[in-house]
Amino acid sequence: MPVTSQPLGRRERNKQEKLDRISAAASELFAEYGVEDVTTQQIADKADIGTGTLFLYAKTKGELLLLVQNAHYAEALQRGRADAETTPDALGAVMAIVRPIVECNRTQIDNGRFYLREMVFGDPTEPQHSAALSIVAQTEEAIAAILDREKPAGAGDAATAARIVSAIMFVSMAASVNAGLETEALERDIRTQISLLIPR
Structure with a gap:
């Protein structure tokens, strides 16, 4: 029934x-x-x-920002996954996932950086914080699936490599030194870093 x-x-x-x-x-x-x-x-x-x-x-502005940004981040991840399915090489497919997340985060740079700080340092028992971490986990799973499927030379353990890719992406977006970079320049920098981990 x-x-x-x-x-x-x-x-x-x-x-x-x-x-x-x-x-x-x-x-x-x-x-x-x-x-x-x-x-x-x-x-x-x-x-x-x-x-x-x-x-x-929501008890704080940080929680309100998580509420708003989580929805945008989830949509960006969904678009990235769809693009990755039609991208043949591992590095290109990983960047297909990374690119819309970076673009989402950079729509309003200060908000994006605040969101990342809140994700890292916010209250993990708060529901919106938990939802943000869940989206990060989904991002890493999507990247690991690409690496596991493609098995590029030197990728090693896919889950570990996916966590490293995630760290590269988030640190690059949050770093003060990158706040003035154009989105395309930031994406190129992230791609350069990831390419050392996922050679073509």
């Missing part, structure tokens, strides 16, 4: 509707002004809720 999902009750629908408003408000304000220049009061006002209600969904 097929399992059918129960429709959401009124309370759950109201909670989801508030969460959607909060996400939309935070996303718009962060994109326009940057996370550092936006207050939680501004987000609450734009979402048409009280600040007390806002804090039921």
Whole structure:
């Protein structure tokens, strides 16, 4: 007998509707002004809720940024996976995954760097932080699958190599010295580093 999902009750629908408003408000304000220049009061006002209600969904601006960026990061990873499927060589396929993530992170550079700091140093028990780490794990799994499938010379253990690729990508995006780099230049630098790990 097929399992059918129960429709959401009124309370759950109201909670989801508030969460959607909060996400939309935070996303718009962060994109326009940057996370550092936006207050939680501004987000609450734009979402048409009280600040007390806002804090039921996210305790800090960092958590709000994770909420917003996690959705964008997940979409970028999905696009990258699709592109990687049609890319024949291992390095090109790995870069097909990396490229949309870098572009997503660099849409608003300060927000992207803040997001990465929050991922690394944020509260791991917080649900949005946990979701961010889950997306990182999915990214590493996708890269490991490419390396395992292609088995390029010198790749070694695919899972370990994928963690190294992930570290290269995140450190490169977060580094202060790279904040002024154009996205294409950053992608070339990441590709150069990864190519030492995954020779053609």
